[in-house]
Amino acid sequence: MSAFPSFAVTVDLVVLTVRDDALCVLVVERGEAPYAGRRALPGGFVHPGEDLEQAARRELAEETGLADGTVHLEQLRSYGAPDRDPRTRVVSVAHLALAPDLPTPQAGTDAAAAAWVPVDSLGPGDLAFDHDEVLRDGVERARAKLEYSPLATAFCPPEFTVGELRRVYEIVWGAALDPRNFHRKATATPGFLEATGERTNRQGGRPAELFRRGPATALLPPLSRPGRSEPAGGTSAST
Amino acid sequence: MSAFPSFAVTVDLVVLTVRDDALCVLVVERGEAPYAGRRALPGGFVHPGEDLEQAARRELAEETGLADGTVHLEQLRSYGAPDRDPRTRVVSVAHLALAPDLPTPQAGTDAAAAAWVPVDSLGPGDLAFDHDEVLRDGVERARAKLEYSPLATAFCPPEFTVGELRRVYEIVWGAALDPRNFHRKATATPGFLEATGERTNRQGGRPAELFRRGPATALLPPLSRPGRSEPAGGTSAST
DNA sequence: ATAATAGTGTCTCTTAGACAATATTTC
């Protein structure tokens, strides 16, 4: 045995932001075959000398122009069905990126057109390759991580109010949260929020205090997503 | 641009079991370079027509002889540092497998010797490649998942007692749990445990009721791992 | 009897969620 089976390795990006009261994902329109003209998640081949995360950051910069420091990036999972790309055998290492709603117009070097699309507007079959599944996994990861990590702040500008943070939660989870309970919990969770001292800022009523994200890497106790328990009584007998 | 950069893709396995009051991982002794004679996680190259999970299951069978149905298998994450394998550029898709303590002697087809080793006995540098990191990530995933998923049952035989299940939690978490509170919570969590009706089985005192795993895929509410909150008052100073 | 494990009940303290009340702004 001299040679190893040869694969191509790509990174695909699920880039999420909160925009116009909707959770949006960055999609590009493919210029080349396969799936030319179809929408897809941004991504590309990993270069020979490049780490997986480096490749993801490079693609992120190329396709979105998003500055490095403002975006949260983590590996999601890998997809390697033998027929997922008709060109050759490809294993894709998907990454999840969370960005604030920047005024950045998407300058695509690689892609014909990049656009923010509400995730709810995308149905099965709307994205090329197996990107429907990748997107679904990425959104679910983001929803889950808001519970026990301070990641919701990645959707916010450097300084933000509790109300803005709550709106992020409501939009990502698709559920209304009580503003008063949320305020108490968010500010009480150690390391989650750091007061800036400033308070002006308006989106309607009384000025709110401005916070920046604190040093915590986990939320203890977690914020709980509504509607995840069963209506009291029937898990046993059913099926 | 005609060709894509060429990579080799492997699957590596973090196979965990609970054995002799310790959380153990399956390691093999490498017969070939690189790292010949060193211990490593089992794994191997993905075949050209093979899905990632198929490859993981194949390696699991080859290296451990573990029957397919008895083992929980899930993808962990991928590792792709450019220099992680001196032979060629390799991306490894690590998988996590949880197995009950089978009386199976490890029949290694591929590996010189396979052995169960307590994870606590392995320090940095004891495993080849970047397998220290892979193992650490796998153990942490397992510990975390016991909280909110019924995965602890994957460490148990098909029928087990609440006490056996509790011992799994205690060993994996490395913390003592109150038997009475654990019993109440485990049996009250909907879909977690299914009574078999049988009750004999002895490991000392009064016979215990036998259960099998229920249909639940998540534990609501979760079982909470002790010692994860700060001692009331100081998050700032601590590390 | 003692030792060991299994299982139930009870108590207290904390937390989640509902929601009243107040504060500070714009219109």
Add this chain to the structure above:
DNA sequence: GAAATATTGTCTAAGAGACACTATTAT
């Protein structure tokens, strides 16, 4: 003034953890 958002406080119900107590086996 009304309307909107921010922030604090209070109440209640549910869950976590401590732990007394009973049950059933082996020795």
